[in-house]
Amino acid sequence: MNTRLAQRMEGFSPFFVMELLQRAKELERQGRNIIHMEIGEPDFSTPLRVVNAGMQQISDGSVKYTAAAGLPELRKKIAEFYKKTYGLDVPSQRIFITPGASGAFLLALGVTLNAGEEIIMADPCYPCNNNFVQFFGGRTKFVNVNEKTRYQLSADLIEKNWSKNTRGVLIASPSNPTGTLMSNLELKKIIQQVSKLGGHFFSDEIYHGLVYGKKASCALEYSDDVFVINSFSKYFSMTGWRIGWLIVPEQFIDPVERLAQNIFISTATHSQYAALAALSDENIIELESRKKEFKKRRDFLYKHLLRIGFDISVKPDGAFYIYANCSRFTKDSFQFAKDLLEQEGVAVTPGKDFGFYKANCHIRFAYTASIAKIEAAIKRLERFLCQ
Amino acid sequence: MNTRLAQRMEGFSPFFVMELLQRAKELERQGRNIIHMEIGEPDFSTPLRVVNAGMQQISDGSVKYTAAAGLPELRKKIAEFYKKTYGLDVPSQRIFITPGASGAFLLALGVTLNAGEEIIMADPCYPCNNNFVQFFGGRTKFVNVNEKTRYQLSADLIEKNWSKNTRGVLIASPSNPTGTLMSNLELKKIIQQVSKLGGHFFSDEIYHGLVYGKKASCALEYSDDVFVINSFSKYFSMTGWRIGWLIVPEQFIDPVERLAQNIFISTATHSQYAALAALSDENIIELESRKKEFKKRRDFLYKHLLRIGFDISVKPDGAFYIYANCSRFTKDSFQFAKDLLEQEGVAVTPGKDFGFYKANCHIRFAYTASIAKIEAAIKRLERFLCQ
Numbered sequence: 020m021n022t023r024l025a026q027r028m029e030g031f032s033p034f035f036v037m038e039l040l041q042r043a044k045e046l047e048r049q050g051r052n053i054i055h056m057e058i059g060e061p062d063f064s065t066p067l068r069v070v071n072a073g074m075q076q077i078s079d080g081s082v083k084y085t086a087a088a089g090l091p092e093l094r095k096k097i098a099e100f101y102k103k104t105y106g107l108d109v110p111s112q113r114i115f116i117t118p119g120a121s122g123a124f125l126l127a128l129g130v131t132l133n134a135g136e137e138i139i140m141a142d143p144c145y146p147c148n149n150n151f152v153q154f155f156g157g158r159t160k161f162v163n164v165n166e167k168t169r170y171q172l173s174a175d176l177i178e179k180n181w182s183k184n185t186r187g188v189l190i191a192s193p194s195n196p197t198g199t200l201m202s203n204l205e206l207k208k209i210i211q212q213v214s215k216l217g218g219h220f221f222s223d224e225i226y227h228g229l230v231y232g233k234k235a236s237c238a239l240e241y242s243d244d245v246f247v248i249n250s251f252s253k254y255f256s257m258t259g260w261r262i263g264w265l266i267v268p269e270q271f272i273d274p275v276e277r278l279a280q281n282i283f284i285s286t287a288t289h290s291q292y293a294a295l296a297a298l299s300d301e302n303i304i305e306l307e308s309r310k311k312e313f314k315k316r317r318d319f320l321y322k323h324l325l326r327i328g329f330d331i332s333v334k335p336d337g338a339f340y341i342y343a344n345c346s347r348f349t350k351d352s353f354q355f356a357k358d359l360l361e362q363e364g365v366a367v368t369p370g371k372d373f374g375f376y377k378a379n380c381h382i383r384f385a386y387t388a389s390i391a392k393i394e395a396a397i398k399r400l401e402r403f404l405c406q
Numbered sequence: 407m408n409t410r411l412a413q414r415m416e417g418f419s420p421f422f423v424m425e426l427l428q429r430a431k432e433l434e435r436q437g438r439n440i441i442h443m444e445i446g447e448p449d450f451s452t453p454l455r456v457v458n459a460g461m462q463q464i465s466d467g468s469v470k471y472t473a474a475a476g477l478p479e480l481r482k483k484i485a486e487f488y489k490k491t492y493g494l495d496v497p498s499q500r501i502f503i504t505p506g507a508s509g510a511f512l513l514a515l516g517v518t519l520n521a522g523e524e525i526i527m528a529d530p531c532y533p534c535n536n537n538f539v540q541f542f543g544g545r546t547k548f549v550n551v552n553e554k555t556r557y558q559l560s561a562d563l564i565e566k567n568w569s570k571n572t573r574g575v576l577i578a579s580p581s582n583p584t585g586t587l588m589s590n591l592e593l594k595k596i597i598q599q600v601s602k603l604g605g606h607f608f609s610d611e612i613y614h615g616l617v618y619g620k621k622a623s624c625a626l627e628y629s630d631d632v633f634v635i636n637s638f639s640k641y642f643s644m645t646g647w648r649i650g651w652l653i654v655p656e657q658f659i660d661p662v663e664r665l666a667q668n669i670f671i672s673t674a675t676h677s678q679y680a681a682l683a684a685l686s687d688e689n690i691i692e693l694e695s696r697k698k699e700f701k702k703r704r705d706f707l708y709k710h711l712l713r714i715g716f717d718i719s720v721k722p723d724g725a726f727y728i729y730a731n732c733s734r735f736t737k738d739s740f741q742f743a744k745d746l747l748e749q750e751g752v753a754v755t756p757g758k759d760f761g762f763y764k765a766n767c768h769i770r771f772a773y774t775a776s777i778a779k780i781e782a783a784i785k786r787l788e789r790f791l792c793q
Contacts, residue, residue: 020631020657021606025520025542028661031668064467073676074461080451082646118505118648121670125512133412134521134543150668155412156521156543219408244407259469259675261505270407274415281418281537283508287674288646289460 030153032146035353036368042357043366054396056384057366059195061339063256065293066305072296073260073289082288087280089116089264090291096298097264105237112272115265115279116286116294120225120250123265124151125282127246130267130274131219132157136186138221141172143342143373143381145195148223160185163376166332170197170342174208178216187219192235193226196373196383197342198317198335203236210241220245225263228254228306230337231314244268251290253338254306255297260290313339316386316393323397324384327404339386342370346380348404356382362406363399417540419533423755426743430753441783443771444753446582448726450643452680453692459683460647460676469675474667476503476651477678483685484651492624499659502652502666503673503681507612507637510652511538512669514633517654517661518606519544523573525608528559530729530760530768532582535610547572550763553719557584557729561595565603574606579622580613583760583770584729585704585722590623597628607632612650615641615693617724618701631655638677640725641693642684647677700726703773703780710784711771714791726773729757733767735791743769749793750786 036057043053076082088094094111101107117123124147132138134156140148142161149159162180164170177188188209192201201209213220222238224247238245250263267275279285296302320341325331330344349355353369360366370381386393423444430440463469475481481498488494504510511534519525521543527535529548536546549567551557564575575596579588588596600607609625611634625632637650654662666672683689707728712718717731736742740756747753757768773780 020655021601021604022657023518023606024658024661025516025518027520028517028665031661031664033664034667037667060471065464065469067467070464070467070469073464077452077457077460080454080457082452082457082644084447084645118674119671121668125669129412129541130415131410131412133414147668147671154516154665154669214408217408219410257469258471259672261670261672261674268407270409271411274411274418277418277420278415278541280421280424281508281534282512282541283648284506284534285646285648287505287648287677289676290674 027153027156031150034146035372039356039360039366042360046360046364051364053364053366054388054392054399055366056386056388056396057368058385058387060258060387061253061256062387062389063309065256065260066302068299068302069257069293069297073293076292077289085285085288085291087283087285088276089286090295093291093295096295100298101237101239105240107237107239109239109266113266113269115267115275116291117263117265118283118286119252119261120223120248120263121147122283122286123248123263124148126265126275126278127221127248127267128152128155129278130271132186135184137182137184138186139172139177139180139188141170141190141194142376143170143196143370143378145191146372148189148191157186161374161376169199169201169333170194171199171201171205172209173205174212177209177212181216185218187221188213189221189223191223193230193335193337195226195338196340196368197333198338198340199333200230200233200235200336206236206238207241210238210245214242214244221248222246223248225250225253226338229310229313229339231317233336235337239266251294251297256309257293257297260287260293262286262290262294313386316390317341319390320384320386320393327397327401341384341386343382343384344380345382350379352379352382359400359403363403365396365399414540414543418537421533422740422759426747426753429747433747433751438751440751440753441775441779441786442753443773443775443783444755445772445774447645447774448640448643449774449776450696452643452647453689455686455689456644456680456684460680463679464676472672472675472678474670474672475663476673477682480678480682483682487685488624488626492627494624494626496626496653500653500656502654502662503678504650504652505670505673506639506648507610507635507650508534509670509673510635510650511535513652513662513665514608514635514654515539515542516665517658519573522571524569524571525573526559526564526567526575528557528577528581529763530557530583530757530765532578533759535576535578544573548761548763556586556588556720557581558586558588558592559596560592561599564596564599568603572605574608575600576608576610578610580617580722580724582613582725583727583755584720585725585727586720587617587620587622587723593623593625594628597625597632601629601631608635609633610635612637612640613725616697616700616726618704620723622724626653638681638684643696644680644684647674647680649673649677649681700773703777704728706777707771707773707780714784714788728771728773730769730771731767732769737766739766739769746787746790750790752783752786
């Protein structure tokens with residue numbers, strides 16, 4: 020029996036929330052009512068016009084490979100979306116359709132990152148982003164961030180943490196787990212800083228559609244020499260379709276295309292046709308009304324978490340997460356999450372899934388559940404904390 | 407402008423056929439009739455019962471992530487398929503649903519191959535397989551194969567080419583581009599040899615459904631300590647759905663799951679439901695009748711290619727390719743393919759897309775076109791050769 024594992028797997032951090040998820044399912048099988056606030060997936064269904072476009076395309080069975088970079092009409096439609104949303108002219112040749120944002124990360128890091136090189140990321144951050152770096156034999160240089168920089172990196176922090184092995188910087192704004200947005204000024208400064216240092220800049224913009232009462236800037240507003248990762252999963256409620264996109268600097272079009280041809284062949288065809296409909300004006304109107312609902316949930320959850328004693332030092336601007344400090348109640352947020360699930364049937368994600376810095380003092384709440392459910396969860400939390 | 411590319415991209419071989427494909431499209435836009443024999447994609451549509459199952463699942467918009475390893479019922483159904491097809495008991499926990507065979511390769515090599523290590527493959531072989539190895543910073547040890555071993559590796563060849571850096575062996579049987587099957591005895595010997603040498607064995611079985619008048623053995627018949635890659639694309643006519651599967655040795659279940667969670671999240675949900683229907687008994691009956699059609703095409707194309715002067719030293723057993731020696735007509739099969747396209751509108755794939763060994767003497771014909779089209783192509787070829 021051959022048990023030799025590739026070295027890259029050593030650095031792969033596990034998802035602690037999986038243990039909670041499995042236990043939640045067990046409890047549900049036993050008949051317990053569980054309120055899910057651990058999942059980074061919109062509770063909304065895919066809008067029916069999007070579904071119908073996907074169904075229309077497959078109805079005659081002609082579901083063939085597309086070009087590796089994606090359907091030309093979808094790439095063009097995304098280019099139009101950038102014009103409307105950010106006033107940007109992005110040549111559609113720079114836009115690659117990918118199997119989720121996951122596919123976009125594989126391409127972006129695949130063409131740039133060598134084994135042994137470092138990518139700078141904020142701690143806390145989304146765990147897969149570090150694992151993508153591990154996948155290529157790279158190392159993540161985690162930089163602790165806190166309320167002073169709205170849980171985001173800054174140009175200063177990047178300069179201080181740059182080494183001869185640093186290959187680039189990855190930011191996610193709004194951030195998962197904190198939901199906080201980087202200021203436009205800081206984004207601009209960071210992009211200039213990274214350029215000066217000769218690195219690559221990767222901008223994870225998958226929560227851009229879900230920013231409440233502010234406007235997120237696209238990294239492309241400040242430079243064409245950046246990689247932008249985006250997805251139809253979150254704002255567009257299309258998780259299970261597995262479709263996202265990557266915008267690359269012009270000089271990377273050829274290698275990214277070569278890589279996509281080899282490691283994906285293409286992205287699921289019907290998902291691409293569905294995505295075309297997802298970008299239609301009527302659909303955006305529906306999504307904007309969903310966004311209002313997410314904003315209500317954020318405001319509701321934020322208010323009540325503060326009221327019952329959680330500390331949230333920066334009000335989140337977007338995504339559908341609140342990263343709450345629970346140090347008033349526990350020094351072990353993973354145990355706290357386990358107990359909360361067992362006793363009250365509320366599932367949340369422990370901070371240690373998002374890094375190391377003050378991870379044991381934090382819990383991530385996802386407001387991917389209705390206000391009624393969030394209200395019930397708050398009642399359960401209150402009862403749990405009073406024990 | 408930052409132009410630094412990751413080193414892994416240096417070893418990425420391009421697809422020469424892309425140049426021909428682009429030119430073929432140009433000619434079609436000009437009104438020329440092109441017969442496509444370059445494409446490794448069945449001309450058959452996805453059967454309607456499979457389409458309907460996919461549509462049924464998405465119709466209410468509830469298209470959510472599945473477990474990273476795939477729908478439990480699909481994994482179970484694939485396990486049943488192995489029982490029926492090979493008489494094998496494969497625990498469904500060892501079966502992972504992936505975005506095409508491409509995804510299966512990413513997982514299998516991702517958990518086993520370190521940068522700098524070698525994988526042994528036959529030359530000629532499918533070009534992506536080498537590029538997957540490059541993707542992980544590995545090296546492909548190409549071993550020239552010819553009619554003596556039916557264009558497949560042998561236990562002897564593997565022993566001779568093994569070095570201290572060798573991590574494993576990848577075979578594809580039936581082979582792309584040659585369509586030839588490895589004998590069951592040799593497969594068994596190779597698996598034993600690789601095990602003795604302490605390597606991993608990867609069996610690309612994506613053309614297993616398309617073997618004519620023989621029965622292909624699954625690598626799992628000889629050992630549980632192998633990786634088996636398969637796909638719904640070819641036999642099941644589901645290319646654009648992007649769905650395949652990987653079977654792993656038990657000791658790799660955990661790392662493969664961890665990797666899949668991080669680099670894919672999951673495979674497209676509706677494709678998984680469609681695949682469930684694809685494995686139904688009624689569907690297999692339809693696919694078996696398509697297989698008969700492929701066999702007719704092989705026999706027809708084989709006979710006529712020989713008649714007009716191509717040399718095919720081993721009659722292909724499966725897949726939908728014939729790898730024909732054209733050295734009687736040219737010393738540069740790429741130029742030959744270009745001229746054939748320009749003059750007669752027949753598109754084929756040059757040997758240099760499949761390796762180095764006698765590549766300039768070979769052309770790959772795909773019989774993913776009707777007999778009528780193949781007949782027309784043969785007439786055009788005859789005219790082309792008489793000039």
